[in-house]
Structure formats: C-alpha cells, structure tokens
Amino acid sequence: MKTGTLILSVAAQTLVPLQVLFSLFLLLRGHDEPGGGFIAGLVVAGAFALHQFVNGPEATRRLLRVDPRDCIGFGLLLGVGSALPAWWQGEAFLTAQWWEVPGLGLKLSTPLIFDIGVYLVVLGSVLTAVITLTEVDKDET
C-alpha cells in the first residue's frame, strides 16, 4: 500500500539507499572525521522513517527483515560484548583492543564493534518508536 505523494515516493527511491550508504560511510569514518555510531544511526533511522512514510510500516518491516526491537537487543549485545576482549587479555574492562588485518592495512578494534552497537541501538530505538506510532494509528482508524 502506497501512502505518500508521487514527489515524495520518487525522491525516496533515490534518497533511502543514498542515506543508508551515507550512514555506513559516517559510521566507518567516525573515528577520525565527524561521524560515528550515534550520528550514523540517526541518519539511517531517518532513511527508514522516510521509507515508512512513503510505503507504510509493513513495507519497511519487510525491507528491514529484522524487527527493530531485535536491533536494539543485538546492538546492546555488541556493546557489552566489545567490553570483554580486554578482559580476556587481562586488562581492565572496556580497554580498547586493536587488531590489524594482515595484507590490507585495515584496522579493526573493539571501539568499532562498540560503535556498531551504538548504531544498531539508535536505529532500533528510533524505528521502534516511529513504526509503533504509525501502526497504532492505523489500528485505530
């Protein structure tokens, strides 16, 4: 069921993928340039909110594939999980750990995992609120 106007739905077709990409870009570069998990999470939540305005909550749920509530749970799990590797190394809880992927010069770290956790929690929380508000509205009408 399409609910949006033509202009909005055409714009959304281009904007939503771009916004999702941009959020990933923000997430990954966040450690050195403006960005980070929180901001990226807000951007991607905005993208899905736009998608929902145009296509309705069911379509957004289908697009997401996972329930936004599970996003929250998984995000929290990543956040807490990223605290543990340090403990394994015998250092204080939550000490950042860095690993370099050989050959690529790519650096992975627990702060990155943590940031992804934040990203998912923000995405999940905002979408839970937005989708629920819409769905409850529709149930009543």
Added chain:
Amino acid sequence: MQIAVLAGFALAILVPLLSRWCGGRTGLILALYPASIAFWLVSLAPEVLQSGGIYFEQAWAPSLGLSLSFWLDGLSLLFGLLISGIGTLIIIYASGYLHGHPQLARFYVLILSFMSSMLGVVMADGLMTLFVFWELTSITSYLLIGFNHEDAAARKSALQGLLVTFTGGLALMSGLILLNVVGGSWSLQTLLNDGETLREHALYLPMLLCLLGGAFTKSAQFPFHFWLPNAMAAPTPVSAYLHSATMVKAGIYLMARLQPGLGGTEAWTTILCVIGAITMVVGAFLAIRFTGIKKVLAYSTVMALGTLTMLLGIGGEAAMIAFVTFLTAHSLYKGALFMVAGALDHETGTKDIDEMGGLCRFMPVTAACAFVAALSLGGVIPLFGFVAKELLFEAVLDAPRFTGFLIGMSLLASVLVVAAAGIVALRPFFGALKETPKTPHEAPPSMLAGPCVLAGLSLVLGFMPWLAGDGLLNAAAGAVMGTEVVTDLYLWHGLNTALMMSMVSLGVGLLVCWRWPGVRGVIHRFSPVLDRGPEAGYWKLMDLLVRVAEWQTRLLQSGYMRNYLILTLLSFTGLTGYTLLVRHGPVFDLALDVRLQEVVVALVIAASAIVACMMRSRLAAVAAAGVMGFGIALIFLLFSAPDLAITQLLIETLTVILLILVLFRMPQFSSLSTPMERVRDMFVAIITGGLMTLLMLTVLGQDLFTSISEYMIDNSVPLGHGHNIVNVILVDFRALDTLGEIFVLSLAAIGVLAMLRLQAKERKTP
C-alpha cells in the same frame, strides 16, 4: 577459577541446543559440569590445605578498585564441594523426577545458573563480586520456586521469597559498603585480616546489623523463617538443592566468613545466639505441626539453620568444629531426605504423610535411604549426624554466655527433631498399607542414585569421621576461626553429659513421634496464635505497601504532561538555585566581546522560541521549535564543533518526524489553559531560563578545576588511535558512559512500545 565458575552460565545458554540434540540424556551430560568442578576442587584441596588458600584475581575496573577476584580457602572449599557434589546428584535426580516435563530445558538453564552463582558467592573475595553473585542466587531461586508458573500459589511463594531475600540484599549492600568505608578495602581477605579496626569502629553496630539483615533473611532466621517452607512450592529437586543444601546456607556462609573480622564481640554473640536458638526451636516445633512431608523437612531445615547461627554466635574452637561438622552432616542427610520425599511424591502421587503407610514393601531402596538419612537427622549412633550432635551439645555445654538458655533450647529442639525424623522415615514406610493416588512402585535408578550416595556418605562418615575431619573440616573451621584448628573427630566420645542429652532427646523424641496425631491435635488448638506469626506481618506489610503506592500515585501521577514538567522544573530550579545562591553566590563578569553573526543567530533563536509559544497552530509551533534547534546547530558550527552540529540537526529532523506522528493523535488545538495557568507556566519558564543563564555565566566566570580537554586532545591519537576527539571520547575514553546511555535509549524505546501497544490493546478489549 573465574572460568570454572562462569562456565556454568555459558553452559546454561547452550542447554536449549543441547537438549534438542541429546534428548533425555541431557541431564547426564550436564551433570558432568558440577562433577568436574568437584574433581577440580578435590585436586586443588592439598594446595589449599597446605597454603591456607589460593587467590585468583582478574582486574575489572581497577580505577574504581574493583576486580573480579576469588579466594579459595578451607571454608570455600567445603562449600564448593557441597555445592558441586550435591549439584551433580541433583541434576541426575531431576532428569528422572522431571522426566518428560515440557520445560525440562528451562529447569536445567536455571539450575546451572544458580549453581554458578552459588559457587561465585562462596568463592568471592571482592565485596561487590560477592554481592552480585548473592543477588543472582536470589533471582535464580525466584525463578526456580516459581518454576510451575501456572500455579498461582507457586508464583506467590516465589515472590515472597524474592521480596524477603531482596530486602535483605539491600541491607547486605549497605553493610558491604559500610564495611568498605570502615575497612578501606574491597577485598574480604584484606578486611578480615584487620578485624581490630572493624570491631572498634563507631560504625561497627550499624554495619553488623545490616550484614546480619542480609544473612538472616537469606538463611530464613526467625522472624524471616516463613518464606522457606512456602518455597516448597518448587519442584522437589529445587527444594533439595536450594532450600536445604545450598542457597539458604549462603547466609550462614556469610556469617562464617565474617566471623574472624566481626565476630567475638558482645553484640555478635548476643544476636547470633539468641536469634539462632529461637529459630532452632521455632523451626523444630513447627516441623511436627504439619503433615506435608516437604513442609516437615523445610521446618527442620529452619531448625538446622538456627543451630548453625547459634554455633557461630557461641564461638571458640569447639563450636566451630561443631559448626562445620553439623553443616556437612545436615547437607548430606537433608539432601537425601528431600530426594526421598520427591520419590515418594513422584511414585505415590501424594505429599501428605497421613496418606502414606507400609510403603517399604514397594520401595525398599527408598525406604532404606530414608531410614539411614533420618537416623542421621535424629542424631542416632553410628551416623555422621550423631557425631555432629555430640559436638553440638559439647559446644553448647562450653558456651561462655547464655549457657543455661542454650542448653535448654538445644535439648528441646533436638527432641522435636528426633520426632520429625521419625515422622518422615517411619510413618510412610511402616504400619498398615494405605490407598495412595498412584500405585506405588520403586523409583527409577536416576532418582535413587542421589539419596543412596548421600545416605551412604552419612553412614561412612559416621564410622570414619576422620576422613572428612582431618583435612577438610579442620581447614574450614580454621578459616572460620581465623587461626589454625587441629581437632580429631571421633564417633564415640565416651559416656559424658552430651551423650546423656542425646539419649534423653532420642527417647522423648520417639515418644512424640509415636503419639504424633495426638500431639498435633494439641498444637492445633493453638493455631489462632500461631497463625498470627511473622508471616501475617508480612502480608500486612504488603497490603500497606500497595495502599501507600496507590496513595502516592493519586497524589503525584496526574497523567498531565504539564504537571510533570512543572514539578520537574521547579524541583530542579529550587535545588540548583539554592546551592548556587546560598553556597556559592552568583559571581561573574559580563564580557560582551561577541561577533556579529553570533548575535544574529542568538536573536533568531530567541525570536523563534517566542513565536513557538504564541502560535495557535500546532504545526507552526513545531516548525518554530525546529528553527530554534537549527539555530543552536549554527551556534555549534560557529564554535567549530561539527559533530555536535550534525547531531543537533539530525535530532531536530527526527523530532519533527516524531512530533508530527504524535500530533495526528491529539485533539484539535484549542485553548486548554486558563489565563491564570498561562501566567503560572510563564513564571516557571522564566525562572528556569533565568537560573540556567545565571548558572552558565557563573560556571564560565571561574576556573574551579583544570579542564580535561587538554588531556583528551593530547591522548586521542596515541591512546585512542583516532583523530575525532568526540568519537574517541564516546567509544573509548568514556565508553562506559556511552554503554549506560545506549541502555537508557533502549529502555526509552521499550517504554514507548509498551505504552502505545498496551494502550491500544486495552482499548480493543474494554
């Protein structure tokens, strides 16, 4: 060691998978965990006995002085062995008792988590570690008592146990914090080595009372004893494990652990002896009042817990040896008796002793186990319980204070316990055969292994008490005393006063058992008095709690957003304003060196705020508030904080989206408030805004402490490997704060979900 303890939780997570793969054999596989813990503890035993203890430390948050540290000494070793050893038998037993139960996997999850928590309690060295594991045992116990959650009575009992132990948990936490304040350390070992400081501190008594509050509620001491028999609503394996052998002994463990540091004072002796003795008699007396086999056993557990507390209160080497011996003996025979009770219930279909009789023909092995275990409970030679009882009487006879009182109480309690032992072991198995709901037959092997092993141990240790005594029990008693203890245990102590007391209690006890129905009739006449016990007080308190909650909800929760806002803002302004004006004084100098663009942005913000207040259309008000937000983002940009500016912009956007969604649901915009209310709101708004301005000016006007931004800027790249300081602070330097925040965010989302969904559901089903 940390891994050994925490492995239980990991295993618990895997149980659902495991039970899908292994089906009925899951129980046996899971029993390998406690069994391997037991073997591991045995292998560590020589080292522990020789060196006095092994210490394991893992830093957790060193900056707060917190670490996950474990300390294995004689006392922990004894408890650890009981927990893991009996735990192994219980899991095997449960696989038979709950065979085919649809939620067997859930049971394993809970019991494994409980086991790990309990191991954590008895091995913890850090005060906070102890507290966390302590509360975990309360939570898992709550879930286990309420395992049959479709039964309202089970839910009620579970909640009662939870509330009593959690209230005690709060007291315990205060006590542990006081302990840290007084002793200046988070490590039990360090604290207890300096007992002198603890005992002579002005805060000794409050600290002691708080800690004992925790221990007494957990260990069901009078007047908190009522939750334990009610907890018998749990499946029998749970009762056998939690409510006889392990969890209720956590409080006893705590007292024993603290004895070298806090014990020996007048307050300690008085409280523990008196409360312990009262609990002992009350428990034993109530035991013979009931006919449910589990209730009888539960009250006799209350009696045993009282005895242990009393022995800790008496103090001294004899009492400590009696303490550890009684503790071990009790765990062995009570575990066995509960498993027997479960077998009876399982195979006959009733829990009422009056409905059983002559069962020894059908269930010979069960009967034998019950008989041996009950002999140990009654303290009959040559069982281990006899050794414990002799030591108990000797300790009481040597008690430095309250000697007469304690002797009388012990004798009375042991008479009643002998009677209870007889009731449990003789009545169901001998006498005339009675009709039971199910045709009785022998229990399956998995359910016989536990009682056989435990009853067998009671017998073996009775003949050869030195097997346990020379190493383990001496080491445990030594840990409680704080000095080395060398006492040999014997079965036969010679003809002495203690033996006389034993004989008297045995004779009178059997008499009571024989005339049990008559005795019960006499007790029954006092029912109105007995029903007014502490449990009635508990229910009154619960009613009061509900009434207070209703009253304050009516008072505070009006349901109007504006009232909440006014209340929040006024309390904020009042408290902060008071501190600012009275304690500090609003000192600042106004330096007006601003740039033109800043003035413009500021004016835009102020103007849009005023417009938002005056608008008569909701959408326009939202838009005006949006302009204000964008103005703030501009300010962030002007002061080169791009991260903040981006966040502000995004938040503004989302706020507008959410507001629009909410606005659809609102009634048409109309003038809801009277002019008086508008003036009031304006007043609140103005003083809040004024205070914030004053606060900012005052804070900026002076350097209270050196700024930490220098540190952040200098260390962002070398320590955090990132150039974006804001992000490095968020995910690295202050990651703990962020972790807290994402939890808050999640809670908020769940709150929104619950509020909207529940409301929608309520409206659908009026």
